[in-house]
């Protein structure tokens with residue numbers, strides 16, 4: 706679905722050039738769930754922005770075999786419209802004339818995300834976790850085939866994060882979605898993704914698969930955690 710080959714990205718700034726990505730290659734097969742894991746500043750957001758078409762690479766090639774309109778993006782913060790209700794925030798693309806969903810879709814999404822009773826509420830009346838659920842709903846409303854998620858649960862407490870991770874896994878298991886999920890949390894990457902790609906200083910330093918059997922017994926995840934720590938530190 707997405708093929709990234711030898712991509713580099715250099716930002717020119719007043720203080721000189723910053724090399725954010727160096728020769729990154731990555732495939733995202735249709736239906737895969739990939740975690741992009743790395744420390745702050747290693748180039749994770751840059752890579753997402755390139756896939757979304759918000760930036761152009763300095764060199765290398767990136768090909769998507771889907772229209773960019775089918776790419777959804779979930780930011781680290783909810784970025785809701787404060788003057789719109791929860792339901793209207795989910796239907797934002799429709800209100801702007803660019804949506805693919807309808808009123809029933811919005812209601813169904815709110816129900817899946819446990820927000821039905823808050824559909825008429827406004828963003829200031831929501832907790833952080835609920836607001837992030839609405840942001841996820843707004844992206845799902847556009848029926849994206851590829852969802853790019855940039856540390857979407859980073860600002861949430863452990864319990865809320867856990868429950869949103871479970872919601873996301875359930876949505877992905879229904880099928881039809883390819884997910885690229887950025888995180889700096891090793892456990893989050895191991896819990897969610899079938900494929901983990903480790904990025905350090907703009908380069909891919911490791912990549913491996915996580916099989917469902919690994920997750921059945923959490924001690925099976927120790928060696929993977931150690932392996933990631935060894936590459937990152």
Ligand SMILES: Nc1ncnc2c1ncn2[C@@H]1O[C@H](COP(=O)(O)OP(=O)(O)OP(=O)(O)O)[C@@H](O)[C@H]1O
Pocket residue numbers: 716717718723724725743744745746747748749750751752889
């Ligand atoms: N628009 C920009 N102009 C100049 N430099 C930039 C720009 N965007 C990112 N950078 C630089 O590129 C590097 C990678 O940034 P990026 O935002 O991709 O990192 P990140 O892995 O997402 O970090 P974090 O986990 O903190 O969000 C950093 O050194 C950053 O300062």
Ligand SMILES: [Mg+2]
Pocket residue numbers: 749750751855
């Ligand atoms: Mg970032």
